[in-house]
Amino acid sequence: MTEDATLIQKTLRVPRSPGSPGDGRAVARQFDAALLQVGFKASGDLLRHVSGLSPAAAGALAGQAVAAVRELVADHVAHNPYFRDFPRGVPDTTEFWLECLRQAIGDAPPPPVVDLLRLPAYGRVQHSYEDLLAAHDDLVPSVKDRLTVLHLGGTADEEARSLYRELATSATPLREEDLVLLADLARLCVDDDQPDPVPVRENRAVLNAVRLAAGRPLVAVDTVTDVLRLACAASGGDVTLAAPTRFRSFRRAERRALMAALDAVVAANHAKLGDVTTHRGRWQRLGERLHPHEHDAFPHARDVFAVARGDREVRSFAGRVELAFAAGDVRGAVRLLSTAPGLLLRSLDRVLRSCAPDDVEDVVRIAGSVLGDVSGRVLCSVREHLVNRTAASAARVFVNKEGRGWVTPDERPGLDRAVVDRLTAAVDGELLRRLPAHDRLVVDPDVLTLALPLSDKAVADGFGVMPRGSVSALDGELLRFFVHWRQRERRTDFDLSALLLDDDFGFAGQVSWTDYGSGGAHYSGDLTEAPDGATEFIDVPLGTVTARYVVPQVNIFSGEGFADVAESVFGFMTRDLDQRGRPFEPSTVRTRSDLRGAGRVAVPLVFRRDDDGSWSAKWLHLYQRGATWGNRVEDNRMSVSVLVRSLVEHRSTTVGHVVELLRAKAGAGTTWTRGMVFTEPVTFIGVERPEGLPAGSTVITLATLRELVPR
Template sequence: MSSDLVRLVVEHTRRVPLPEGAGGTGAVAARQLDAVLLTAGFKLSGELMRRLSGLSQGAVLDLAQGVLPVVRELAGDHVRHNVYFRDFPRNVPGTLEFWAGLLAQALVDGRPGAVLSDGVLDLLTLPGYGRYQHSYEQMLDAHEELIEGAGDRVTVLHAGGTVEDEAHALYLALAASTTPLGEDAADALAELAAHFAGGPHPVDVPVRENLAVINHVRVHGGLEPRVDTVTDVLRLACALSGGDVTLLAPTRFLPLRRPFRRALLAALDGVVAASPAKLGDVGAYRERWKRLGERLHPHEYPRYPHAAQVFEVARGERDAPSFAGRLERRMAGRDVVGAAGLLAAAPGLLFRSLDRLLRDALTTAERDAVLDAAERAAGRVSGRVLLSVREHAANRAAATRTRVFANRLGYGKVLPDTRRRLPYAVLDRLAALLDAEIAGRLPAPGHLLLDPAVLDVALPLTGKGTPGGLGVLPRGSLTPVDGALLRFFIYWRENEHTTDFDLSALMLDRTYRNPAWLSYTNLRSVAGRHSGDITAAPQGASEFIELNLAQVTHRFVIPQVNVFSGEGFEEVAESFFGFMLREAEQQGRPFEPRTVRLKSDLRGAGRVALPLAFVHDGADGGWRAKWMHLHLRGVRFNAVENNMATTSDLVRSVMEREYLTVRYLAGLMAAESTTVWDGGPPPAHPVTFIGLERPDGLAAGSRVVTPENLRDLIPE
């Protein structure tokens, strides 16, 4: 059984592939595996336990060797988490007391630390600061065992088929995704595509970046790529050079083998011969086409004359007006109706341009003409675009006059909303149009079984900017936080250069003002404690913050990870963020995998990460987490005190934005009956289950949607 394929299946489906072979008596080994899994917050489903018990003991032990490392890494339990203050969260000194003690000891030892050019003592250079003062084992000795709690996380692993069947099903599901994949899923698709180069491949691949990955496999296997735009060919060329198929980052094109050059030129020739108007797309990536032409040598292949035209356009030797250019000419002439008619040939672009068209329409007749064009084109627009426009329309009607932008790298920015308001009647008609079209595309779910905890999870309209991990949900998702103590953590391990990450907690009132914080500059408050600052991580380092939620007087708590110095999130060997929930009497180590609710990889080009925020719902309400997945560019020596205003603006924009959720989509489904799942045994007949985790004992033939495949809810 391939360990790499097992890893991918368990990580992305929470299913365990089972080996084929003769039966045996593996019950004891299966129970042992279950017991070890529980220490990391996982367990075997009833069916998986039964099937493992029917295997040989050796087969179960072999399987355990592949599964245990995966689940431990999912929970962040594959590394050692030490703390600067050994007794954390007990006996954390006040900040001034801590610095005074370090300084006094330094003076006694005759090593006072570095003095800066202006005569100020650099406290960070004091001996003993920023490095662990005890071993991991000594830290463990200072803590009682974790007392088992009823609220501890238990993630159930379910039985799968053979590793080949499970891996191939995962490959097809990822390739056929109707939304762009996150980085982890995209990497998994590339790995699986290489394994299943011989096919079968999915019939339809809606996302162009996924198509580039599959075309890369096809070309290496001597097959023709499947393309219908010139940009599809450019993405494939990037893949063949090991570059970025999203086209966000430039690719350095490598010398290509002659068969690959022929394949790319033949593909280009076919696209342009079938539709010369597609030459208009070349201008968007003109410089990249020029560089690619230097590698393809199109003049050596006179049998592909239409491909040569692509490079003539790139060099400015042939005119090919782009669709966007023709649209701009119409809009410059204030011909809104003509622009809508032009966009009828590009229905996706029409829907993405609706707000602009409706803003520029000066009369009711013009607005009606635009909406009429949208109604005629709606059936040819992807479900993802329809849902995106529906979410946009809901927020256009809101009173908030700011806009939050988050690009594919996760950079967040808030700007004033200066757009002219749209009439409510227009927004209502647009919403009704979209609701009807989306509802018509949703499959009949039969008996719909809904986990109430999933209703406020945002629909994954894109995976971009959403990191991999455990319990990670799309931006805008809301989930309850049940526990007395909230403890969040970071771990990082530097690659080549000394690197200092800092974990902070910014707290804001209901007006997003009156800040308070916990960080290395403020180690202790009424509500919580910081575990102490670590300034280098050659072997890995962790920092923690614990808050007693009953003592938090602010409405918002925003964890923040700052790159103070050294390598960024994309450069370190490893880094992740997470949070745990536990009751006061549970004791335990600073890190206990059973209490981890979220573990999220820290990735992105920014120097400040804002994974999520916690919000208190009022005097009678509890706490909830709202996922943000945003980054700030940051500066050198980032600290929570220096970016409060920007963080506050971002948090406010995400909190006040209306996101389309599972609740919205479930309300459009034509279910025969709907049951809200109470956590008990599921019905004996097949259902469509939508929830945070698959229940044990679902009837055969049931359709299951959990966060791992939430993208399957997005209609084509």
């Protein structure tokens, strides 16, 4: 994918072409028609720009833009399910297996054990893609079909620099793919004025790794762990420090820069040495590369490695806090934590459960006094945690940075509601103080139920992908979700499945390769290898399906993992029952989400029927470890149902809550409806950017919701 295509997919803006002017009107008409085929339309500004280019330049720009958005909605491949007539004519599961066996052995007696994978007709498409197209009528257009506006941007250089600043200044951690993109953009912008602030330390490490390699001064290094992350980034390792890094050999100038940065941090605050013990082994390995004994000019930096070797004893801050808790000295622990406001707020649940009733008032007072000293992301995270702790829960869900989720019994008592209400009100007051006062605030109501993204790591890359905990309405009569994968080196079998749950999250059926139809839902057939790519679908008629919850799963039966295959995506479409069309119609795709998590079972979201009969989707972005071979929906239905229930019942901090605070500060606000016209710049918050906003408007969409998190 070219750099311009990446910019288009990330921003839904097409960079201006530097091509020669001319008459590109014919190309512009063809361009808009091609976009409509995949559910997009060009804005008026974009069409005028293409129309004013020479035919050659216009064609190049249009071809690149169409290719970019086709890939964005997974229309760059041929989706050919096993059953040519799907969703019509899907046979009974057992009858289909018997037919495959009859084709394989003829009149011979059947063997006592049958391996489906060895049957020639099983797991491999028996028709061409052209045969599939001939078997399906054209899609009947509907006003409910998706239509996403593609806008005109600045030059490619301007768009790249704008995206660099957006990613670098993000208030939330970025996903791995965006960290790679940030590094590429940082190389382009290495001599520009650098963004300030860069609040996320992982982002700082990526920026500084580029600056270290280029011999430029480092920026925003204020802890010893910042230097460790930088060394990991510069060695091609993990800046999150979740995985070990093999440090490379550093040039002398690089060693000096790293030692100087360490020296400055420790010289400013010797207490920072306490952080070294958390990663003692890494510091020892880094010391072997930096040769601290050669740097007499940086004595404070040499102390870092003395602590790592054990030659100098320094108790970590966390260690001192744990000793206080272990001794039952909760007041002492709170006094210590008050010097580290972020850690105090993240420890509030434990402190409130541990302290005496007479001390609660002091804890609330101290917590309130430090709210102004922590990041907005921590404030939002603590608020979300507290509002979910006013009642005891049977299960406690953990989700790590890689999206892997697991459940343990929750034996914690609920927190006092009055105390929680006081704390959350104080947090809201601090958030309100930090939020800007926007003039002419305009809000698309569809964005209000989305979760505020407190980390991009909880959101897969793709199109129309929403943060974990977000709820979005479904507007069609037929839900069709799909998985597409393409193996890299060895035979790989992904299995799309659906777990059907009742009102109380009990088992109500399944749809998978072992049961092609259940509860009104239907499966498109099992494909067991994907050298050129393979796609499986499940159809759910929303008016007749019997389940309350439909939980899509992607199980790796065999072969490469999600992060190892050449391509792996999940998505869903909605359409009306009478629209017909091919199994995959790009204009009906609501979302396309990459599957790249660490696990062998993916649970992207859950679809639920609400009390009024309407349907909505709640985003989960979960992975389970699973087995190394043979994962099936039957085997993980209990663990998945517990996970789903816990996260469906979890109350996320929503965009709607932030909008309420913004409206309180602005004193007013306008609810956006399609077709609205504005004559003055506005602040628009919505899922997508509408056409026709005045120049100078501030626009926050699904791709940039992180900007709503206060600094």
